Amino acid sequence: MYARCSTNPDCGCLPFSSVDGQSGICAYLHLNPSTLRTCNTNNYYCDQLNTMCVHHPSLSMSRLLCYPTGMTSLDMCPPFVQNLTTSPSTTTSIPLAELCANVSWTKQGVTVAGSTYIGTALNQLRNPTSFVLDSKTNTLYIADYGNGRMVTWELGAKNGSLVFEGNGVGNRTDKLGWISGMVQDPNDGSLIICDGTNRRIVRWSQHSNKSEILINNLHCGSLALDNQGLLYISEYNDHRVSRWILRKNLTHDGIVAGNNGKGNRLDQLNNPLGLFIDHKQDIYIADFSNDRVVKWEKDAKEGTVSGKVRWPRIVRVSQSGNMYSIDGYYNRIIRWTPEDTIDGTIIIGEKQYTLSQPHDIAFDENGNVFVLNYGSGRVDRFDINKSICL
Template identity: 35%
Template sequence: IQKLDQPNYLSFNLFDQIEEWKKTTIRKVEKAAENAHHELTELINKQRTVLIQELEPITKEIRSHRQEENFAENDIERLKQKLNETQRKIQQFIQECENKTIIIDNDQINWSQLIYICKPQNLIPRIPVNAQWSPHGKTVAGNNGVGNIVNELCRPYSLSVADDDQTIIIADSWNNRIVQWKIGDTNGQVVAGGKGQGNGLNQLCCPTDVLIDKETDSLIISDWQNRRVVRWSRRNETIQGEILINNVCCRGLFMDNQRCLYVSDNEKQEVRRYRMEGDMRNGDLVAGGHGKGSGLSQLNAPLFIFVDQQHAVYVSDHLNHRVMKWNKNATAGIVAAGGQGKGVALTQLSHPEGLFVDEFSTLYVAESRNHRVTRWPQGAIQGTAIIGVDTPINWPVGLSFDRQGNIYVSESGQNGPHRIQRFSIQ
């Protein structure tokens, strides 16, 4: 409460930023009005000069005829036609000004969209570099056997933690559904799919990733076996989704704070970025796209994605047993973790899946075949096992954090429990 009472506590002096934006915007509006005034004056002066040049010879001729008093009828008719033509040009100029010179009325401007406050898509926790987590996880979803009733899961893949309402959203892949699980509840709730395997708009087929779009209060889902990315509203009356992207073998999704959607394509060996408000048919290539391989510009089965605050793209390069980092506008990646072949050494990874990068650029990786989660500080050549050391976990796939820095892991082993566990930060 005391911190909230401090005027500069909220969001790094956002109030000062808003005030500065106001001053800058006023200066820009005044400059734009000044330029428009100058351009309009120039336009009128140019047209005045043209009209004077056209009227001068007519005026001279009329004066000459008056002095000589020899106006012929055909002279009067010809001069009348010239005057009518000039009058027509004046009228045309006025109409063109009305058509081409547009002054936008204040009511036509959506002032609320020029600047606004919104919740960021991803709140990245500040995790101390020496942080430790409880070696024993607490089950927060599933662990009641493999099945499709409301308290069971079947191959849960990714998950998203909604801190606002203490909810976990889970891609319950082999149940062809997305489930929502309130922390502390014993049962989940189906919020997308759950109508059997199929390609109808009310169905899913092996969804592998899900994220929450806070701007539209909707879920964006990697509908893997249907080769599409779909969106489902989180409102209670929603019974089907809508297709955002078709014909893509998508395994992983991520949305940055500018509401750009990143999509991994397991067949094309690439990651593309799409603008949610733009054309969703063609995205921008941000990683891979040079065929299957182990070169620095290549990927081999890209799965999950994470994008940091500098818009660097991290990709779990599954069959290359490494995590690649592609800086913004880079044509090749750099190895952020692993890259020493498949193995159990701390310099190696085995089938990396879920990813997370904290505010200090420390990378966290779920290794499904090594049955552990490892932490890799920026620039490190080896990681540290932080989960799965004292207490085993089985086939970790999805990985997420809440605002407090607690870790959530989905387990999907063939012979192990299918559940979500939370490991509390100590």
Template identity: 35%
Template sequence: MPVVVRSTCGSCCDPCCDPCCGPSCGPCCDPCCGPRCVVRTTTVCCRPAPVKVIKKTTATVRKSRAKPESVDSTLSQTPNRLCEHVRKRKFLMWIILVVVILILMVIIIPTVIVSKKNNDALMTSAQTTATEQTTIEVVATESPTTLKLISTRSSTTVKDKHIRKWKQNGLTIAGGNGCGDGSHQLWYPQGIYVDDDNQSVYVADTSNHRIIQWKYGAKTGEVAAGGNEMGDEMNQLSGPIDLVVDKKDNSLIICEHSNWRVVRWSRERQIIEQILMSSIACLGLAMDSNGDLYVTDHSSVRVRRWNDGETEDGTIIAGDYEPGYHANQLSAPCYIFIDQEHSLYVTDTFNNRVMKWMKDATEGIVVAGGQGEGTALSQLNSPRGVIVDEFDNVYVVDVFNYRTVRWSKGAREGSIVVGGNGFGNQPDQVGRAEDVSFDRQGNLYLVDSDNCRVLRFDVDYD
């Protein structure tokens, strides 16, 4: 006789829900499966059991068969209780899952917000720091990412420096009291030298045949050379056009156009102590970092370089003997400038252009103008003074356009930096300007010859 065994397994509808059954277990007989559950029979129980238990079980089964209503009642109550228990467990599991999700949201969302704020703060800090070169290295050591941000912003900052601006109303810092020979006056001045060390400017007061030193903020100037009437004696000057200060020898090197010579004037002895070059129609002077002197020779249409070891003639470094417009020629060369690489910049006045001669070059290149005489920004009209900043921007006095123009490296046209408001004597106007220079702060100095004054245009930081 087969032995009837009722499953009491806790897992609903497991493939084998009776722990005593082995692989021979048949369909699920767990009561929680509902009406589909049937009483399963087996001939062998995997777990040994006493006969008494088996008989009792058999009797129970038989008794159950005798009272089918009781069995059905038991079967119907047992699955309901078990299923209710399972549902409660599932409900509890869902509650736990929801709580876990809420906890994770509480943790993750603030973390993301804080992270975003930190990133925004980093960006702001990097961009702000990058505007100051002194802070760049400090921040760059903290994070490679910050370094990248700063490098990008730093290049933008350098670019801003390229386009420096000046206030459009100039301040009269020398002369401006009418043309005359008083100590508070100038008379058709031309060249200028800014001496930051002595907080003063030296001006070639051409028609007064003297060099005037004007201290910053002073109402009057002091005679630094000449001033003893026009002449060719050792204590006299005649029509000085330009000058440079040789601090090594505590002297002034002066271009005397009317005397056709270049002289060294002792600031201590107040006399000419040496004639450096003679028979030269000098119009412009410059000195390089080696102390070599560069001079424009208006008569021979060339630029010469001179040092103490050479003859008075010096060495020709730019121009041909004949005037012309070719790359190796000049026509009425005037003011000059020498940069740190010893490249020469010269205003080629009659050709309405500025030429650049690289060191040891045999030909020059046009860096400003060269499009004929005119008022367009691509043109110049009788250029005179010239200076170049550390970014290779060329600043040139555009005389008869009454303006000073900046030409960036490789530009096809210039931009007006000061002037351009027609001929006049107002703070934002000039007459026939001559020379231009900068001080260490970047302020621009302009010699307004027709108005017998020197104007300073301060850097505009706004």
């Protein structure tokens, strides 16, 4: 009971209520039990979708809880011997390959999606705005804004494939607006999308050519998932970050950063965009109009400046504490080490025109950097060079 069942030490075995503790689920343990409903003690039934009736270690055995199945995903609680093809990857963290402080990346990228010219063909992109790298299937999901479509692109392929038809830019449920952030739901592989111009959060299933609206009237800047499956949304016009419980629908869980009006004080934000949530639920925010990246520790009332950068669009943080962001003004990628918290170092884009209006980045499991270029309609890969680390 409650024994280790995963390579993640925060996961444990929660026994099913109906079988005298002899079997159960391997789940992330550190949800607040007070936010969960109790089961029907007569038949061990949960009236919520995507939940199951279990015992929880912080409560007496007499109280039974409806525990969300999203807390049992293989990404969150990988088994000691993991089948890497069973579920999509949701993490944006950078792997251990990056740990060497002197690691570098190639100066010139290799195009892995798109072509020399922008266009409408399936081997072309037009002004893409955001993407997700599913490292388990080596597939890119790309919001191809200029063509009003979503495409997948397997690494090594010459052409992409349509996920959602190109019905043009618009606010109908079969159309897309300006997509400034996406995450992949670990439960079913669907895409949770920040449709900024249409002021909504939508879910796109791979089995449907229409979106399901999860939130209306919210001008989102970007999205991030933490290791508990909670969804964070940067609210661009409201200058704050909110947290949501991700189930079939979204349930508001509070404001976790900002909410003190537009400004540049440490308790304020100004048009926040990209987010990163670490394992402690500390929040890193690309504070776009304040030209800075700020860190808000869990439950903090104000943030601290982690880096100065012009027009930051995204932020990523590695397991070793190095931080990465896009310098949107100078078209380059900046890295900050824990010892260098202000100026940072240019790692990609030292030469002019290496990048063309970069809007998003991702890292594969080897530490290679993928950069989405809005201007040139390409995704380029910059390979990591670890020779100096040997």
